[in-house]
Amino acid sequence: MASKRVAAVDRSRCASCGACENVCPRSAIKVKGGCYAVVDEEQCVGCGKCANICPAGSIEIKERAKA
Amino acid sequence: MKKKRWYDYLWLWAILYFTLGFFNILFAWLGMIDFLLPLALAIFGGNKFFCNHLCGRGQLFNKLGGDLKCSRNKPTPRWLASRWFRLAFLVFFLTMFGNMVFQTYLVGSGASSLREFVTLFWTFQVPWGWTYAAGTVPDWVAQYSFGFYSIMLTSLLLGLIVMALFKPRTWCAFCPMGTMTQEICKLKNKKQ
DSSP: OOOSEEEEEOTTTOOOOOHHHHHOTTOOEEEETTTEEEEOTTTOOOOOHHHHHOTTOOEEEEEOOOO | OOOOOGGGGTHHHHHHHHHHTTTOGGGGGGGHHHHHHHHHIIIIIOSOHIIIIIOHHHHHHIIIIIITOOSOOOOOOGGGGSHHHHHHHHHHHHHHHHHHHHHHHHHHHTSSOOOOEEEETTTEEEEOGGGOOTTSSOHHHHHHHHHHHHHHHHHHHHHHHHHHHSOTTHHHHHOHHHHHHHHHHHHHHHHO
16 A cells, blocks of 8 residues: 655755665665656655755655545 | 665765875875766766765765764755756856866976965965975875865865754755766756
């Protein structure tokens, strides 16, 4: 079952430093091609560790959109 | 727990680098690795593997600010991580870098003489002569060492200040190397 919440990246603010990638307990967020971080929504449980560590404030924890 | 890899210990390299500069300024040249490697990875690999996994400074900030709680862990001000500030800071940084290279050229051509100082925040001249015995290497090689170490130490101090004030890795949000490599990656990925 998918979690209620999920991480969302503001690509225009992401510095692709990889702080989120290193802190994610489920390897659900990865820097893609050095451009921005991408969330694997299947894996993300919305714990908020990435949003907390992000130095650019580019990650927000949002309610998962109803499928 | 994630399995630790050899490059998870590169924060030791960051400490070692700055320590060596207190004993022999010529070690400053080793910092060129931290300059050229991320560029090479971005240009040829189209990635930020350096920022993501190899940057000793980022790891050090994470250790100090995260594990050792030397950071207030407050959100970075929006403007500090904004695109225009990042680009402006990159331009400023490259200008200062160019100036440093020019000073090296002046010493190399004999137009000015070697100055055994480390310049902090592009302003404050700190005597650093004990780290160099005159005549060991050509003057310009030594001048570049002092200049390069100045840049490295200044940016480390800036990074530590923003680490204490905001998030552990706030420096990464506007690190000139990070901005440069990210722009290169964006260009590369747009082409594909």
